[in-house]
Amino acid sequence: MGDTRVWAVIAYVRLSDEDREKPEDEKSRSVDNQIKYLEMYIETMKARGERISGHAVIYDDGKTGTDTNRTGFQEVMELLREKKYNCLLVSDLSRGFRNISDQTYYLEEYFPLHDIRFISTTLQYVDSYLLPGSALNLGVKIQGITNEQFAYDTSVKIRSKFDLKRKLGEFIGAFAPYGYAKKLDNSDVLVVDPEAAGIVRDIFSWYADGLMSLSAIVKKLNTFGIPNPTKYKNQKGLNLKNPAGNDGLWSASSVRRILTNEVYLGRMVQGREEVINYKVHKSRKVPREDWFVVEGTHEAIIDPKTFDKAQQLLSMNVRAGANGGIHPLAGIVKCGECKKAMSRKSSKGHAYYCCRTRREKGKQFCKSHSVREKVLYAAVLEAVNIQVWQLGDMRALTQRVQNAPGKPADTRDFGYRITISEKQLENETAVFDKSYYDFARGVISEAQFKRIRGICERRQAELENLIETLRQETKITGVKPAAFDAFQKGRRFTELTRGLAFDLIETVYVYEDMSLEICFRFADPSIPS
Ligand SMILES: [Zn+2]
Numbered sequence: 001m002g003d004t005r006v007w008a009v010i011a012y013v014r015l016s017d018e019d020r021e022k023p024e025d026e027k028s029r030s031v032d033n034q035i036k037y038l039e040m041y042i043e044t045m046k047a048r049g050e051r052i053s054g055h056a057v058i059y060d061d062g063k064t065g066t067d068t069n070r071t072g073f074q075e076v077m078e079l080l081r082e083k084k085y086n087c088l089l090v091s092d093l094s095r096g097f098r099n100i101s102d103q104t105y106y107l108e109e110y111f112p113l114h115d116i117r118f119i120s121t122t123l124q125y126v127d128s129y130l131l132p133g134s135a136l137n138l139g140v141k142i143q144g145i146t147n148e149q150f151a152y153d154t155s156v157k158i159r160s161k162f163d164l165k166r167k168l169g170e171f172i173g174a175f176a177p178y179g180y181a182k183k184l185d186n187s188d189v190l191v192v193d194p195e196a197a198g199i200v201r202d203i204f205s206w207y208a209d210g211l212m213s214l215s216a217i218v219k220k221l222n223t224f225g226i227p228n229p230t231k232y233k234n235q236k237g238l239n240l241k242n243p244a245g246n247d248g249l250w251s252a253s254s255v256r257r258i259l260t261n262e263v264y265l266g267r268m269v270q271g272r273e274e275v276i277n278y279k280v281h282k283s284r285k286v287p288r289e290d291w292f293v294v295e296g297t298h299e300a301i302i303d304p305k306t307f308d309k310a311q312q313l314l315s316m317n318v319r320a321g322a323n324g325g326i327h328p329l330a331g332i333v334k335c336g337e338c339k340k341a342m343s344r345k346s347s348k349g350h351a352y353y354c355c356r357t358r359r360e361k362g363k364q365f366c367k368s369h370s371v372r373e374k375v376l377y378a379a380v381l382e383a384v385n386i387q388v389w390q391l392g393d394m395r396a397l398t399q400r401v402q403n404a405p406g407k408p409a410d411t412r413d414f415g416y417r418i419t420i421s422e423k424q425l426e427n428e429t430a431v432f433d434k435s436y437y438d439f440a441r442g443v444i445s446e447a448q449f450k451r452i453r454g455i456c457e458r459r460q461a462e463l464e465n466l467i468e469t470l471r472q473e474t475k476i477t478g479v480k481p482a483a484f485d486a487f488q489k490g491r492r493f494t495e496l497t498r499g500l501a502f503d504l505i506e507t508v509y510v511y512e513d514m515s516l517e518i519c520f521r522f523a524d525p526s527i528p529s
Helices: 024-047 071-081 100-113 138-167 194-208 214-223 229-235 252-259 304-316 357-361 373-391 395-403 409-440 446-478 482-490 498-504
Strands: 006-014 051-060 087-092 117-122 180-183 186-192 268-270 273-275 283-285 292-294 333-335 343-347 350-354 370-372 505-510 516-520
Touching: 006 024, 006 071, 024 051, 024 087, 024 117, 051 071, 100 117, 138 292, 194 214, 194 252, 194 304, 214 252, 252 304, 304 498, 350 373, 370 373, 373 505, 373 516, 409 446, 498 505
Parallel strands: 006 051, 006 087, 087 117, 333 505
Antiparallel strands: 180 186, 268 292, 273 283, 343 350, 350 370, 505 516
16 A cells, blocks of 8 residues: 555553453453454554554553543553554544543544544444544444443443432441441341440540540550451451451541441431542542431431530540540630630640630730639639539439430440450460360470460460450549539539530630630520529
8 A cells, every 4th residue: 555654553452341240360351352353453454564663552451431540541642642652553432432522532633633543443443544534423423422321321320229228228338337237137237236336335425425535535445455447347257358458456537437427326327428420430528418318227326415415525626635635624715805715725834725816816806815724624613513502403403414425334334345355365274275285195296385375375464454454444434423423412513524514514705804704504494493
């Protein structure tokens, strides 16, 4: 044909949607077949007199064709841009492009502009060099639209099937949320997993009681050797795909995720995130009104009162002190002048609450004033006691304090965990005894026996430590309601815990002249006075 142009060809191969459903070996066969086919085509080109300087094979597998940021495809574009190759060969249009706008852009603009030859061997044969205009014909466009429609149909079908299940409150996730398990005979239904549910209850009561910050809870869980949800899943033999890559430790965000998950109220909440569309495989947050929320689909682990209190405390976003505890007045103290929250600062061993507005926003916006925490605390405690005294009938308040979350359950749950640890310790001892017996009878060698003994001793020491920590903790939680006992005896509070402060006080306003205004929650009409 007397042609002098020399072609450097890229053969681009991609698995189709159907291919991706197939087992691994069939997949690779499909890739191999496509490559063989395209290489045969290149031989045909040579046979009919075309000059080919060389060719490269690039492929994408397991990626959806609608995603134009396929790594292989990007590599192809890079090579074409650098003019290392000047001809792109695909077996059919759908391998190259999955949406019509991309196809149109490349075929009608990019390739002609950069003098790139494009060949599609089947399903709308295109060769922009030998058959100029073939890239622009209507059939090519229709094929492009058909390919796109196919991808769209597929994604809509999958989604609507899931939407129906979500509407019915059927669980569609791969793994049950921490604290639950999928029901054995019906994986759409969640049942309580007593072991993890105990931890969930602990986390809520520790936090909602106002005694512990997120980071103190994190430290406590990790000290107790309680595996985080991912490690727990692995231990249960679930999620075997990713056994490494997670240190098994709790973090503030994993605790926060538990504290905000409405699933613990017995409410199924699904569809909080969605894939943007069938072209862009990224997730985005869905507005709450579009979530699939179904009440009472499974047993609740947390009561609504405790849950709401945890949400309120989280929204106050209080910072923890050095000892991991939260200061009882944190988040409650506000500047009387500008009504903004005051920040807590430490200086020379004393803690202060001060208004930041003046320093951060400008002198004209507030007066400069601060108050020592100790002074403020004593004043507020006194005010609380006076207020409670004035209430006269303390029944309602007593009830309110009694109903506050985070009491005896703690102690019982620790007892349960102590029992488990003691059982494990017994097991270790039994293993050791058996290995000694085996050694004495000559079943195992001395070296083997020593190795087993080493392991057993280490495990025993770990467990004894854990049991001791748990016992100590039981003692501490045992004395926790001291403030309440003191109140019942002396009719006054001797200390103000964060939980108590939160239950009784809405806001403490501190004015420039150091006068305080305390807004009590007692005004709540639900509490009879
Ligand atoms: Zn102020």
